[in-house]
Amino acid sequence: MLVPGLEENLLSVGQMVKHGYYLVFGGNLLNIFNGWSLDNLVARVQMTNNRCFPLTMMLANQLALKASVTRYLQIWHKRLGHLNDRSIKLLEDQEIVHGLPHLEKTYVVCEGCILGKQHRDSFPSESTWRAKFPLELVHIDICGPMKTESISGNRYFLLFTDNCTIITWVYFIRNKSNAFECFKKFKAMTKRQCGYKVKGLRSDRGGEFLSNEFNKYCNELGIQRQLTMTYSPQQNGVAKRKNRMVVEMAKSMLYEKGLPYEFWTEAVNTTVYILNRCPSKSLKKVIPFEAYIGRKPGIAHRKIFGSLCYVHVPSTLRHKLEENSHKCIFAGYRLCEKGYKVFDPSSKKIILSRDVLFDKNASWKWENTDKNEMRVPMFAENQMANCSEGQKQFEVCEPSKSLDTSTQVDEVITPQIEDMFESSQAIDYTPQK
Numbered sequence: 001m002l003v004p005g006l007e008e009n010l011l012s013v014g015q016m017v018k019h020g021y022y023l024v025f026g027g028n029l030l031n032i033f034n035g036w037s038l039d040n041l042v043a044r045v046q047m048t049n050n051r052c053f054p055l056t057m058m059l060a061n062q063l064a065l066k067a068s069v070t071r072y073l074q075i076w077h078k079r080l081g082h083l084n085d086r087s088i089k090l091l092e093d094q095e096i097v098h099g100l101p102h103l104e105k106t107y108v109v110c111e112g113c114i115l116g117k118q119h120r121d122s123f124p125s126e127s128t129w130r131a132k133f134p135l136e137l138v139h140i141d142i143c144g145p146m147k148t149e150s151i152s153g154n155r156y157f158l159l160f161t162d163n164c165t166i167i168t169w170v171y172f173i174r175n176k177s178n179a180f181e182c183f184k185k186f187k188a189m190t191k192r193q194c195g196y197k198v199k200g201l202r203s204d205r206g207g208e209f210l211s212n213e214f215n216k217y218c219n220e221l222g223i224q225r226q227l228t229m230t231y232s233p234q235q236n237g238v239a240k241r242k243n244r245m246v247v248e249m250a251k252s253m254l255y256e257k258g259l260p261y262e263f264w265t266e267a268v269n270t271t272v273y274i275l276n277r278c279p280s281k282s283l284k285k286v287i288p289f290e291a292y293i294g295r296k297p298g299i300a301h302r303k304i305f306g307s308l309c310y311v312h313v314p315s316t317l318r319h320k321l322e323e324n325s326h327k328c329i330f331a332g333y334r335l336c337e338k339g340y341k342v343f344d345p346s347s348k349k350i351i352l353s354r355d356v357l358f359d360k361n362a363s364w365k366w367e368n369t370d371k372n373e374m375r376v377p378m379f380a381e382n383q384m385a386n387c388s389e390g391q392k393q394f395e396v397c398e399p400s401k402s403l404d405t406s407t408q409v410d411e412v413i414t415p416q417i418e419d420m421f422e423s424s425q426a427i428d429y430t431p432q433k
């Protein structure tokens with residue numbers, strides 16, 4: 001737009017919207033995106049004192065133009081934790097989640113999948129018996145020890161999978177002996193959050209599940225123990241299969257962005273979050289999340305794990321000369337559907353925020369990262385919460401040194417927690433589709 005007498009040209013917001021740009025105002029900033037997914041940031045402009053947004057344009061011959069197809073199957077493959085094409089098509093065709101666009105199939109070799117999913121032995125078929133009610137039978141399995149401690153100092157993860165709905169919870173622990181404490185927390189959490197009671201517990205005969213206190217606790221509460229025979233992993237097939245899926249997806253996500261080992265807990269936590277929202281062979285036209293919670297989740301907010309991102313720092317939390325945004329690494333989802341967990345490499349802290357911009361093509365340049373050392377020796381075959389995290393709009397957490405706990409599904413059953421954030425001035429960049 002040209003205004004006679006004015007020394008600057010004016011850009012019309014309406015014209016830009018008409019041409020497919022998405023403009024997000026907030027925090028004294030204007031962010032201009034090319035496409036509704038808000039993945040492609042075209043420009044970010046600081047508001048001046050006279051409440052204008054001066055945009056300096058470079059000549060075209062100075063720019064490197066970026067071409068992108070936002071509905072690429074490969075992008076969603078990575079956002080969904082390297083999920084296989086068949087399952088992604090099921091999500092789309094059966095409309096069992098909200099927010100997944102129609103995807104155009106293109107064949108691209110995925111390095112993350114090649115490196116993370118080499119192990120392909122067939123798995124023993126499981127029993128055909130299925131529980132009729134949530135938590136009628138819970139499968140428990142432990143994985144570890146990892147060669148590298150997590151940022152919080154944990155070495156194992158413990159998986160709880162509900163036989164009826166296939167929904168899974170993961171807890172990270174430092175020692176195998178923490179498994180009993182984890183089970184007590186899991187049992188209390190599920191009863192408190194949804195009213196279901198654990199009636200049966202199936203595990204292998206690992207010492208962590210056979211302690212006197214574990215047995216006594218289950219006996220007193222009438223929880224039926226089912227212990228698999230040694231060398232018969234198919235008797236706990238649900239847990240073993242889920243265990244392997246978690247390990248493979250987590251490894252693929254770590255490889256994809258070249259993340260250091262210490263991030264294995266974040267990768268595993270994100271994987272469980274994703275798998276709870278993916279099709280399962282054991283369920284028909286429903287995903288574990290809906291089977292347990294009773295509604296479809298939205299997935300339009302998904303991003304590629306490990307991507308470089310920028311967290312907007314509210315003015316109340318920064319000094320005058322500090323930058324508005326902080327460069328971080330995407331480390332997973334908050335339990336609500338519109339929040340992100342990011343890792344700040346400079347402070348080595350986890351930040352929870354809704355106000356995050358992503359650069360899916362960029363990765364953090366880790367110092368002294370040897371690609372060979374990125375092989376996650378991880379996860380021995382037989383052995384397994386979630387990260388506890390504050391539920392605030394913007395929060396900095398010290399990685400916990402104690403037992404991490406988390407639940408993958410409590411966002412929908414504790415709506416009062418979400419209500420606390422409604423008054424926040426932070427901006428939600430998540431597409432509402």
Ligand SMILES: [Zn+2]
Pocket residue numbers: 077078082083110111112113114252
């Ligand atoms: Zn992949």
